[in-house]
Amino acid sequence: MQGANDFSSPPVDMDRLRDFTDGTSENLRELINLYIDQTDIYLTELKTAADAGDPNQVRRIAHSAAGSSATCGMTALAAFLRTIEQAAEGSSLDEALLTLPHALAEYDRVKAYLLEHSR
């Protein structure tokens, strides 16, 4: 899936995220901050690894970022990251590089949505 981003549905399953925090707003804010801090780092490292043409690193980072995104209910972002992971596993970075802008655009959506819901 290089596919286009779908901007019609919410980027985050807030029910899933609230389940993860048992619904308390303090826990929700803490988890959102943790996710954003961690994923900022993942995606910066992902860009660096892609620029360096390192499929192993791309695969490893995409795998980790996909796991935590899926856990927190960022389904679309997780799907883009899995595509990048699978492409890199085949040692072909071409498809991974084509999907990366979609993943980054989706993450921007996720971040904006989370920051709005953590107020």
Next chain:
Amino acid sequence: MKKLLLIEDDKIVSTIYSNKFRTEGYQVEAVADGPTGLKTVHEFQPDAVILDLMGPQLNGVEVIKQIRGLASTKLLPIIVFSNAYMPQMVQDAWKAGANACLVKSSTTAKHLAETVAKVIAESEAKTKAESVSAQPAPSNLQPEPVAAGRRPKGIPMPSYTPSFDPEIDPDIEFQADLRKTFLDSLPQTMATIRLQLQALTKTDDLLQRTGIIFELYRKIHSLTSNSAMTGLKLVARISSALEAFMQELHKKPDHVNASVSRTIAQTVDLLGNLLKEGENAPNPRLDNATLLVVDDDLISRRAVVFALEKVEFKPISLDDPFAALKMLEENTFDIVFLDIDMPGMSGLELCQKIKMLPKHKTTPVIFISSMTDFQSRAQTALSGGADLIGKPFLFLELALKALLNIVKARLANPAPAK
């Protein structure tokens, strides 16, 4: 004569409790749903209400709110049953104004009767004190306030007690009759549950699936109630966890997948095996279970710990497979949860090493991974893993898997008698 209103949608449970309270000298009115319950509160004017929050046909918290919303019933004692694995429901019930919250899976008829008497007595003392002075009598049944940033606490599971305690109810004949009736009906009950489970795995239609899940939920809810009343503690505990899971699936029927179906089937199998033992069913100690979670990703690790804490376990978690291996060499654990893809040593390699440790030859290892294809599943099995659950997982599904595997392991290797 004190009057009790029982709002309980399971006919058998309702009949048993009604009869029990009548023999205790109460006048009892029993209804099956919330709206009828609210109407009956006005007509019957009970001294206390007993309400099952988990009833499939009831919105228990809403019923409490409506009772508390009227001046005439603002102080009416309300005793609720809840599920220990749904702490938010317990907190909602307290906030709405419940006087006492009991875990159904560990509440016998005797315990319920004692609680009802205590709540009524406290309420009467409070009313009397308030009519004499402005200071209300203190109550020891109020919940702890939830500190900011902390998860609401559920009702803690009871610490270890033997599976059958003759002191549970002085009316031994009552308990024995109850158990016999329950156990005699079990083959039919379990057969129905298995048929419903088969139907669930065969349908992709969401509406049909929702209906089947609801029916399964009703059956499991009844199993929890009956096993609790008859003193089958371990069965009630496992059934209660499955009940909470079925309730969650009812809200999210699109989450039913192969892993979920397998977990439900495994739980039903275990329950069937335990129930075959009847009153001789073992009740291994679980409060001292030790769990280890290994995942290099912080959020994934946190999610697993969160799920395990739902069933009152307190796992140790590590991000480094080498540190985990050292810990496993030096300590025993009842169960281990592993990510597959980790830097330095994969979960598959770690599992193979774990299985070579004398302490952990039979320790169940559960893999948690986004890789759930056939090849990954085969690899996890070949490395010695007991099961694989896919990310993102349902928290209660993982919790249930932990409970099942720990119970099975403890039944297979019982602690030596003192």
